[in-house]
Amino acid sequence: VTDAEPRWLNCDEEEAWKAMVGLFLRLPSSLDSQLQRDAGISMFDYLVLSALSMAENRTLRMSELAKLTNASLSRLSNVVSRHEQRGWVRRCADPTDGRYIHATLTDDGWDLVVRAAPGHVARVREIVLDPLSPAQIREMEAIGKRILQEIEAASSRSSRT
Amino acid sequence: VTDAEPRWLNCDEEEAWKAMVGLFLRLPSSLDSQLQRDAGISMFDYLVLSALSMAENRTLRMSELAKLTNASLSRLSNVVSRHEQRGWVRRCADPTDGRYIHATLTDDGWDLVVRAAPGHVARVREIVLDPLSPAQIREMEAIGKRILQEIEAASSRSSRT
DNA sequence: GAAGATTGAATACTCAATCTTC
DNA sequence: GAAGATTGAGTATTCAATCTTC
DSSP states (O other): OOOSHHHHHHHHHHHHHHHHHEEEEEHHHHHHHHHHHSSSSSHHHHHHHHHHHSSSEEEEEEHHHHHHHTTOHHHHHHHHHHHHHSSEEEEOTTTOOTTTTEEOHHHHHHHHHHHHHHHHHHHHIIIIITTHHHHHHHHHHHHHHHHHHHHHHHHHHOOOO | OOOOOOOOOOOHHHHHHHHHHHHHHHHHHHHHHHHHHSOOOOOHHHHHHHHHHHHHEEEEEEEHHHHHHTOHHHHHHHHEEEEEEEEEEEEEEEETTTTTTEEEHHHHHHHHEEEEEEEEHHIIIIIIITTHHHHHHHHHHHHHHHHHHHHHHHHHHEEEE
């Protein structure tokens, strides 16, 4: 919030940014449409269920699950409610501290993840991993982590108001 | 859709993919929240208005605008309806071919873009461009374009059914 | 009939307000 | 009172169906 003339993007920056914007507008829908067609769930549904499938006892606290899936607690809560209604997940309070809620993947939920995983991984390989060189894959990781770190910093700056 | 054992991700791929997923789940909300706070619009609203602001006569066909903003025609149509109600955009049929609809940025829409741009660009610099080296910015462009190309290919494969 | 565009219904997301447990 | 979690209202997105114009 300064009055100085903003530093507009130069040509290279502009191009790179446009590619990035295109990516995060198109990649999610591309992954969603494969999963929706083949398993009837969204990418975010898959993230939630697969995070549970890899957890000890197929169980995680809601707040842990939210961190793992990059979601707000509110969004996660809504999504898990739907999952519970469809019988994929069960929730119950932590006996040692009632504030924590444990979400557990049911057998039906497990079966769904097992059925959905191969097609999802194949699509991720097809459009992301296989077209890139190993060096590019490493570079993508570095770039992604660097930006995530800044997002984290920016959001904690604005939250301590 | 093959029965062969799927090629699961190795460690490096897993890490890189997780970073990418985190990125496209968090980056949009980070950009949205800055624009929402400072200008009362979403990132996608900004993309639409700013695309018009850079077009000849501040005017584009709906279908062109959809391509530029990576949106479906249906999503764009809904968004532009709202923009029209707020007086930021006007639509009228192409006199030479009534199937085409021209969307034109109004003076109010222009003012909004002008007001919103500096803060948005500053946020993009802050969390994306400035933390990366010039080489990384070039690499990000290459990676983004490569993946977009595959997404394009995959979607045209599935549409010619 | 095909391309461009819109509509409406179903679904999902966001934000602020609320509730519970410690 | 603060952390964890949920709720509901308002808004946005998606998908299929429809409408127009050529």
